[in-house]
Amino acid sequence: MITNGIPEIAYSPDGGGAGGHPSALKGREEGLRDGFYEGYLRGRSKVIAGAPRPQFPARQVRVLYVGSGKGFPYSPIDEAVIATLRQMTAETIICEPGVPLAELAASTRPDLLLVLDGMDLPLEQVDAVRAGGTRTAVWLTDDPYYTDITMTMVPHYDYVFTLERNCIDLYRSLGCANVHYLPFAAYPEHYRPTVTQAPVRRTVGFIGSAYWNRVQFFQPIIGQLMNRGLTINGIWWDRLPEYPAYTDRIDLGKWMGPAETAEVYGSTKIIINLHRSPFEETANKNSAGITGVSPNPRTFEIAASGTLQLVDARGDLASFYTPGMEIETFTTAEELIGKIDFYLTHEKERQEIVFRALQRTYRDHMYSNRIDELLRVIFG
Template sequence: MAGATEKKGIVKQSRPSLLHQVRSASDKGAREGHERGYGEGYFRGRAQALVHTLTEHAPQRQLRIIYVSSGKGFPYSPLDEAVVSTMQAMAIDVRVSGPKDSIAVSAVEYRADLVLVLDGMDFPAEQLIELKALAIRTALWITDDPYYTDRMSAVAPHYDYIFTLESTAIEYYQSLGCRQVHHLPFAAFPEHFTPRASPAPFQYDFSFIGSAYWNRVRFFEPIMDRLMKYNTHVSGLWWDRLPQYKKHKSSIKLDLWMGPKETAEFYNSSKIVINMHRDYDDSTVNQNSQQIRATSPNPRTFEINGCGALQLTDARSDLASFYVPGVELVTYETPIDLLEKAVYYLTHEEERREIALRGLARTLKDHSYVKRLQQLLGIIFDRQTE
């Protein structure tokens, strides 16, 4: 019998030599490494193909626009960059100003068709009154609804058009006398959030980037020890609130507020990116005395999918208007649900990649700043106002 030794009627199976075991393990590792490398390379190639075929370029309008930034710097400055860069390709001229600049005088000299203000918390109402007297259209794109609606109540009625990223805030602004109020979320800016063309130089199983609001601390606490058994990265403000912080601080970058490109690098370097919305009724940070509920997805929803990462997010009621749960991203309801789904997709590579690619394709088609600004300009210049 091959591979066996017979002695006194007893047949013994010879054990593979140590060299044979090493070679077998090496061959297996090489095969698995090749499969992983091939799968990751194929995934990156398909993601790049989607970027090249689905990225949209809008036609230019004969418009002169004054854009008024938030004036707050980071983290609002990346939003300014996304809007200005996109709008410059959509209008014949775009002039950028700050909220403390004298806009009314320059708007007349510039022959502005529109003054578009981002955030608007520091843009004086007196300037809006002057612009209205000059019959120059004004629009406000609000960045933080419904969390700081109290601060917007005094200035919002002076604008001709209000655009809010939270659908439930529409009725609130209408109650203040605003006639033109529209839901317009943010999007994924491809200069910031896009898939890497090659595999990332470092790799995480799971990542979460965002501040440790109390609802997030309470949610993560019961599963953090099990989540941290994997290669998990967490970064953001206040994570020392977490009871297990000291135990896991080597995997938590405390009080780090990353820029968009660094954030995108982590998204691209993570198999699964967790998203969790903040609470609308957190009195420790919010200024939302009307207790307007938050039902629309946050900007991070679009940015994660824009990187071609598998997103695991809590489900807000508006989410299905933007992505198909289970098809273009994955939703969870409880801490255990999050953990079980994270582990499942970690071990089901093909399913993970297919959902991520579908989420990327949907983002490129429907959730770009080109799409958002086409909608905004279409509402202002193409519709008959009341």
């Protein structure tokens, strides 16, 4: 019998009937419920991801795109931007730092030079392209963590796009007239819901490097998290004093590509998203002390993968997702544990947030949305 969309099994008073012993019946009922929820999650996620998405105009412009040149983990961003540009421009010419840029621009005559990251690109080459009459733009990848470097770069570009809202005023104070807020997004060829049941199903997961603020946050509650099924993937997690006790649950020293990351997201009920600190001196170059209020790229990638995300609350997160409806947040370790416990025992509520996040992401937070905004800012 199905009640309110949930399968039920009737118990007989003598413990017999459909399944025999009451404990066996209870186990069968829980299995049916899990199977129903799993199938419903996969089926509805497939429908949402397959629904028509907003269409954007292809502009008759030629773009010379300079990739980050840094390899993984930046290369998937390059792949997403390049593929999207090719769909939305008349021509996209690809190169990396090290190419004689002024000569290439002179021979291809692009309408725009677009640089991702730009930290390895000699600025005199940007100046030469700009002097030749080509519009220049940089899309910064790591704000606000390396502002000591980016502050020296941005005055060399006509347009500056940053994924951190708090960097806008900083760059404008340096004389940059066209500074725009443009976070990254999800690329559906990399991050999309898993439509078949995963071979390994997880309850709680975290993917990311062990920056010290993350180690300090997790350490007091690591036992509680492990008791709830936590698995961790990322580098440096041997910094965690308790690491030797959980070597079977912490996949150490491995960079995961988009396909593997998306598979883990899709097979995990709850993914924790804890931003790195902008004040960690050993990893950052941010002597200006710029704080972070904007969501990281993982925010959009997790949401696009069809799983529930618990993210540390950031000031500008509500510009992208409605907390409590399309995403869940936490501010303390106790709140994180409490919400994990709630959503591990309230599958319907968990899935409803997953579906709303997925729908919002596929509508508003794809790379096509971002590239359209970038081109609209520059070309109208």
